[in-house]
Amino acid sequence: GAVVSQHPSRVICKSGTSVKIECRSLDFQATTMFWYRQFPKQSLMLMATSNEGSKATYEQGVEKDKFLINHASLTLSTLTVTSAHPEDSSFYICSASLPGFQRGTPYEQFFGPGTRLTVL
Amino acid sequence: SQQGEEDPQALSIQEGENATMNCSYKTSINNLQWYRQNSGRGLVHLILIRSNEREKHSGRLRVTLDTSKKSSSLLITASRAADTASYFCAGTSGSRLTFGEGTQLTVNP
Numbered sequence: 181g182a183v184v185s186q187h188p189s190r191v192i193c194k195s196g197t198s199v200k201i202e203c204r205s206l207d208f209q210a211t212t213m214f215w216y217r218q219f220p221k222q223s224l225m226l227m228a229t230s231n232e233g234s235k236a237t238y239e240q241g242v243e244k245d246k247f248l249i250n251h252a253s254l255t256l257s258t259l260t261v262t263s264a265h266p267e268d269s270s271f272y273i274c275s276a277s278l279p280g281f282q283r284g285t286p287y288e289q290f291f292g293p294g295t296r297l298t299v300l
Numbered sequence: 301s302q303q304g305e306e307d308p309q310a311l312s313i314q315e316g317e318n319a320t321m322n323c324s325y326k327t328s329i330n331n332l333q334w335y336r337q338n339s340g341r342g343l344v345h346l347i348l349i350r351s352n353e354r355e356k357h358s359g360r361l362r363v364t365l366d367t368s369k370k371s372s373s374l375l376i377t378a379s380r381a382a383d384t385a386s387y388f389c390a391g392t393s394g395s396r397l398t399f400g401e402g403t404q405l406t407v408n409p
Binding site (some may be wrong): 223 | 335340342343344347361388395396397398399400401402404
């Protein structure tokens, strides 16, 4: 099956620093990647949709200057949390879709294992 | 904003019993999917049911979809302790997945 990895799996940083999270599709090329945020005991909230080679589309209420997304290749998308604050502490999950997604096969969205961010 | 609501929010049963979780959604969907998440881990896709389907089975899983009521249910039969996890429904509209609030299932040995 299609495998998506995230790195790091866990990161602790000081308030005011920036943190980069990588999302990689290991055995397929993903034209679209998605970034979600999940607070404890809550559901996943879509933050942004990232298409290779173009600017990400952010959901309402998500600050694009704070959550920088780069999808430079078909196998890698990065999320950078800039000037992180304790309220940014969360579980960040990415997903990647196969090219067939565009043909209306939405189940071809594969999730990474998540990154736990703790901002002190 | 979250589209779906799930009921119950938490469910605790004994091993061997069946577990039923319900999900409601507000907007139109192309299909509905169920995912499982173990604590602090990523999502595992369980099953997809298309909007023109009413029921689907996969192993010990049975999913129903009622588009007139905008609701779906997930039944896990003969539950096992290893089924302990959070279960989320997600409606698909276009390219978007919108997740429900989730049900925390605990299966006691």
